[in-house]
Amino acid sequence: MEFLKWQCALNPILLSPEETAAAAKAVFSREQAMKQVFDEASRCASCRLGKSRTNLVFGDGNLYADLMFIGEGPGEEEDLQGIPFVGRAGQLLTKIIENGMRIPRSSVYIANIVKCRPPENREPLTDEANACIGYLKRQISVIRPRAIVLLGKTALRYLLGHDKMSIREARAMTFEYEGIPVFVTYHPSALLRNPDYKKPTWEDIQRVMRFLGLPIPSKLS
Numbered sequence: 001m002e003f004l005k006w007q008c009a010l011n012p013i014l015l016s017p018e019e020t021a022a023a024a025k026a027v028f029s030r031e032q033a034m035k036q037v038f039d040e041a042s043r044c045a046s047c048r049l050g051k052s053r054t055n056l057v058f059g060d061g062n063l064y065a066d067l068m069f070i071g072e073g074p075g076e077e078e079d080l081q082g083i084p085f086v087g088r089a090g091q092l093l094t095k096i097i098e099n100g101m102r103i104p105r106s107s108v109y110i111a112n113i114v115k116c117r118p119p120e121n122r123e124p125l126t127d128e129a130n131a132c133i134g135y136l137k138r139q140i141s142v143i144r145p146r147a148i149v150l151l152g153k154t155a156l157r158y159l160l161g162h163d164k165m166s167i168r169e170a171r172a173m174t175f176e177y178e179g180i181p182v183f184v185t186y187h188p189s190a191l192l193r194n195p196d197y198k199k200p201t202w203e204d205i206q207r208v209m210r211f212l213g214l215p216i217p218s219k220l221s
């Protein structure tokens with residue numbers, strides 16, 4: 001890359017703008033690229049949620065993950081710790097990953113549609129989600145996972161724009177975001193409210209595991 005920079009200094013028309021952008025991109029590691037997104041989100045006050053947050057809840061996990069989970073927004077515990085999915089619903093998601101999929105939680109990446117806690121755990125409002133979605137899209141472009149799992153309706157609505165589709169309909173389909181296959185299942189908090197969702201959720205997770213080539217355990221541990 002040093003050679004490239006030196007050549008460009010001598011002959012600024014050697015590289016096209018696209019090539020220059022690609023070369024500039026190549027010198028950034030994923031860690032640097034993600035830190036840039038994090039730093040911007042840390043200073044963000046683009047919507048009202050930034051005023052009431054205790055901590056930014058940016059994302060958690062492996063920047064080289066094959067699999068990314070996307071939920072709705074931080075709850076109380078997440079807001080206090082600054083880490084997504086650490087409350088009751090998060091503990092259930094961790095069980096699904098570690099006891100169901102039998103992979104460490106630290107091997108995947110977990111994020112939300114909004115990075116700051118909506119008061120009283122309400123759903124993010126449309127203007128809040130629209131103000132925040134750019135950070136998530138940049139996180140996806142840094143990680144480029146092999147698959148994405150959307151947890152619940154809010155994620156389906158704001159990442160893919162399907163605001164009329166039910167989870168029941170969406171979980172039968174495979175979507176695509178920027179060339180990445182996207183699967184949909186219930187949010188873990190829905191499983192806590194309604195245990196009947198556990199079986200279909202496990203079926204959805206098995207579909208993702210088959211896609212990733214992970215072995216399916218005969219029973220949950």
Ligand code: SF4
Nearest residue numbers: 044047050116131132
């Ligand atoms: S929710 Fe997102 S857009 Fe709103 S203040 Fe927080 S980081 Fe910024």
